[in-house]
Amino acid sequence: xxxxxxxxxxxxxxxxxxxxxxxxxxxxxxxxxxxxxxxxxxxxxxxxxxxxxxxxxxxxxxxxxxxxxxxxxxxxxxxxxxxxxxxxxxxxxxxxxxxxxxxxxxxxxxxxxxxxxxxxxxxxxxxxxxxxxxxxxxxxxxxxxxxxxxxxxxxxxxxxxxxxxxxxxxxxxxxxxxxxxxxxxxxxxxxxxxxxxxxxxxxxxxxxxxxxxxxxxxxxxxxxxxxxxxxxxxxxxxxxxxxxxxxxxxxxxxxxxxxxxxxxxxxxxxxxxxxxxxxxxxxxxxxxxxxxxxxxxxxxxxxxxxxxxxxxxxxxxxxxxxxxxxxxxxxxxxxxxxxxxxxxxxxxxxxxxxxxxxxxxxxxxxxxxxxxxxxxxxxxxxxxxxxxxxxxxxxxxxxxxxxxxxxxxxxxxxxxxxxxxxxxxxxxxxxxxxxxxxxxx
Numbered sequence: 001x002x003x004x005x006x007x008x009x010x011x012x013x014x015x016x017x018x019x020x021x022x023x024x025x026x027x028x029x030x031x032x033x034x035x036x037x038x039x040x041x042x043x044x045x046x047x048x049x050x051x052x053x054x055x056x057x058x059x060x061x062x063x064x065x066x067x068x069x070x071x072x073x074x075x076x077x078x079x080x081x082x083x084x085x086x087x088x089x090x091x092x093x094x095x096x097x098x099x100x101x102x103x104x105x106x107x108x109x110x111x112x113x114x115x116x117x118x119x120x121x122x123x124x125x126x127x128x129x130x131x132x133x134x135x136x137x138x139x140x141x142x143x144x145x146x147x148x149x150x151x152x153x154x155x156x157x158x159x160x161x162x163x164x165x166x167x168x169x170x171x172x173x174x175x176x177x178x179x180x181x182x183x184x185x186x187x188x189x190x191x192x193x194x195x196x197x198x199x200x201x202x203x204x205x206x207x208x209x210x211x212x213x214x215x216x217x218x219x220x221x222x223x224x225x226x227x228x229x230x231x232x233x234x235x236x237x238x239x240x241x242x243x244x245x246x247x248x249x250x251x252x253x254x255x256x257x258x259x260x261x262x263x264x265x266x267x268x269x270x271x272x273x274x275x276x277x278x279x280x281x282x283x284x285x286x287x288x289x290x291x292x293x294x295x296x297x298x299x300x301x302x303x304x305x306x307x308x309x310x311x312x313x314x315x316x317x318x319x320x321x322x323x324x325x326x327x328x329x330x331x332x333x334x335x336x337x338x339x340x341x342x343x344x345x346x347x348x349x350x351x352x353x354x355x356x357x358x359x360x361x362x363x364x365x366x367x368x369x370x371x372x373x374x375x376x377x378x379x380x381x382x383x384x385x386x387x388x389x390x391x392x393x394x395x396x397x398x399x400x401x402x403x404x405x406x407x408x409x410x411x412x413x414x415x416x417x418x419x420x421x422x423x424x425x426x427x428x429x430x431x432x433x434x435x436x437x438x439x440x441x
Contacts, residue, residue: 029082032074036086037093041066043311044094062105063091072110084126087118095122159278167329168270169238169287174228175270176238177281185279186248186272192237199230199237203247210243219246233287234294234327241270250274257332266330286336290328290356298325298360300340303382303398305349305359317342319380320365320395328356358399365395384428388435390414393428400428 045062065087067075075086087106095104106129108116118131162185166178179201183190188203197212209218215229228240245252250272257268271280300307302319309315323340331337334353338360339346351359366376369391378384379396388396393416400416416428424440 029078029085032078033082033085033089036067036071036075036078037089039067039071040086040090042090042094060103060105061095062107063094064107064109065090066109069110072115075108076115080131081126083116084118084129084131087116087131088120088124088126088129091120092123159273159276161278161280163280163282165282166236168241168281168283169233170267170283170285171228171233171288175241175267175283176228176231176233177241177244177270179230179237179239182239182244182272182279182281183247186244186250186274186277188247190237201239201247206247206249208243208247212237217243244272248272248274255280268330284327284329286328286330286353290325293325293360293362294327296325296362297322298340298362299323299365300342300349301359301361301395301398303396304355305351307347307349309345309347315347317347319382320361322364323347325360369395384435384438386435386437390416390430390433390435393435 043064043066045064075083078086087108091104091106102121104120104122106116106118106120107114116131118129120129164178164181164185166181168175168177170176179190179192179199183201183203186203188201190202191200192198192212199208199210199212201208201210205220207220210216210230213229213231215225215227217224217226224246226240226243230237230239230243232238241252244250251274253271253273254267255269255271256265266285267283268285269280269282271278273279299320300317300323302317302321307315307317321342323342326339326341326346328336328338331350336351336353336356338349338351338356340349341347349359371379371392375388375392378388379392382396384393384396397418401419402417403415405412405414411432412430414430414433416430418426418428420426427439427441428435429437429439
């Protein structure tokens with residue numbers, strides 16, 4: 001229940017008062033409950049979506065329920081038990097999407113805002129579902145990922161375990177953490193004056209006075225210098241890990257992921273631990289390697305990657321579309337996710353790290369190659385035809401899976417094979433770099 005408890009506290013802090021509704025008795029609610037279960041629009045989430053992590057643990061799933069206006073008014077009018085019944089039954093009906101998860105978080109959305117949240121386990125009775133409801137208190141569409149919380153320690157004295165979504169970065173071998181999320185979740189406060197660039201951090205009896213881009217920091221009555229200064233990164237105030245450690249007198253653990261050979265290990269997250277809080281902060285270890293691309297205009301070669309929206313749904317955009325890169329993050333191992341903006345919307349492209357240069361072109365291909373408008377349209381639509389050159393075919397279909405080339409006194413012949421799971425393998429025959437035939441066996 002670690003995430004749902006955290007989320008409930010956030011919503012309680014930002015929500016308005018509970019709604020006043022006229023509720024029917026349980027015996028009268030059966031038909032309404034049944035109608036809402038049938039009419040609910042459901043989207044399910046688990047640990048990994050199509051193009052990356054959803055922020056859930058392996059043992060967790062989540063359901064987002066949306067209602068049309070009339071059904072939402074019916075839902076509001078239900079008793080607490082009636083609301084629980086709708087949410088719990090929808091969760092049970094969709095449990096197959098989770099492949100055996102232990103906990104399912106349920107969020108009811110109306111007009112792009114959270115109305116009700118709950119959590120249940122497989123085969124749980126309605127009476128056992130944890131549940132709260134609110135009057136349009138939040139606009140977060142993925143609340144199970146919102147771990148920006150500030151819980152008091154439980155009675156057993158164990159630290160409250162938290163994880164945030166905002167990622168730290170590594171710059172010149174120094175880990176930088178998102179100041180606001182980290183300080184608030186650890187129970188402290190942060191003030192930043194953008195005009196004077198003064199930063200004030202407070203936690204219990206410790207006060208830090210710092211300045212943006214300055215390595216010198218005043219800690220109570222003492223001065224200290226750090227290897228790297230607090231700075232603005234991607235619009236957020238970031239603090240060096242050591243500075244956060246000193247503020248909270250925290251123990252630090254580093255979570256490393258290792259794929260294959262030990263030399264391929266990388267920092268996946270860092271955790272700050274005090275007597276009251278154990279906060280894990282994910283880290284984008286690739287930030288510095290790709291920062292030169294951020295905000296740059298590039299052309300995306302969609303033959304080499306799948307494109308999804310931020311909910312993990314596959315989308316089709318024009319091949320070689322002009323886009324603007326916003327960030328690159330590691331997924332797992334050598335798999336990375338590149339985010340870009342196209343026509344005002346943000347999309348994500350998963351790929352192997354070494355394929356980045358084949359997916360995103362920093363030079364305009366329309367200026368590099370002098371193709372006819374007909375051939376450019378084919379390339380943009382991933383189609384080919386005889387008479388195209390090998391460059392045209394590559395731009396349209398990407399790398400072949402197999403090839404064989406022969407050189408003669410009069411010129412060259414070449415076979416390209418594209419192994420397709422649908423429609424059969426495609427065999428392309430070139431003579432002197434011009435496509436002569438396309439066959440399927």
